[in-house]
Amino acid sequence: MGTTSPTRDPNVVATNLRQQGLRATSARITLILGLGELGHATPEQLHSALTPTHPGLNVSTVYRTLESLTDLGLVAHAHLTGSAPSYYLTDGTEHAHLVCQDCGTITPLRGEALQRFVAELATDPGFAVTISHLSVQGHCQNCRTKTTTTKTTTTQPTTTQRSSPITRRPS
Numbered sequence: 200m201g202t203t204s205p206t207r208d209p210n211v212v213a214t215n216l217r218q219q220g221l222r223a224t225s226a227r228i229t230l231i232l233g234l235g236e237l238g239h240a241t242p243e244q245l246h247s248a249l250t251p252t253h254p255g256l257n258v259s260t261v262y263r264t265l266e267s268l269t270d271l272g273l274v275a276h277a278h279l280t281g282s283a284p285s286y287y288l289t290d291g292t293e294h295a296h297l298v299c300q301d302c303g304t305i306t307p308l309r310g311e312a313l314q315r316f317v318a319e320l321a322t323d324p325g326f327a328v329t330i331s332h333l334s335v336q337g338h339c340q341n342c343r344t345k346t347t348t349t350k351t352t353t354t355q356p357t358t359t360q361r362s363s364p365i366t367r368r369p370s
């Protein structure tokens with residue numbers, strides 16, 4: 200959503216790696232494509248998402264490859280869920296993360312509101328924010344809508360009672 204969608208073509212990924220003077224190993228290509236698909240994922244999430252199509256891929260390879268891709272600056276991680284770090288493809292611009300505490304959805308946060316917040320903290324109290332490690336916990340629009348719907352349902356008995364004259368038996 201929003202930014203240019205990552206490629207799904209292994210050949211394009213391989214070419215990009217080689218153009219940067221990097222080895223285009225199948226593990227690197229697989230993980231770059233996987234992260235392009237998932238957006239943000241822990242090593243375990245990546246592994247279970249990729250196993251059906253890449254049965255030979257083991258967890259330690261996932262960890263090792265993510266580490267080398269991080270060293271190369273192609274991948275970054277943020278601590279979003281309290282457990283394992285979530286990895287994502289770097290795209291040249293830093294972003295913060297909105298983390299839904301209900302469904303776990305991670306939304307990248309860019310743009311003016313973030314820049315204003317960061318600029319304000321830089322002035323007072325003079326704090327330089329590491330944007331890529333900034334995460335905001337809360338509830339996504341989807342989950343908030345669900346909650347509202349539930350609330351409406353719980354208040355329905357009162358409504359039914361009030362409208363009960365309608366259902367009274369004709370005398």
Ligand SMILES: [Zn+2]
Pocket residue numbers: 299300301302303304338339340341342343
């Ligand atoms: Zn949610």
Ligand SMILES: [Zn+2]
Pocket residue numbers: 239277287294295296307
């Ligand atoms: Zn991110």
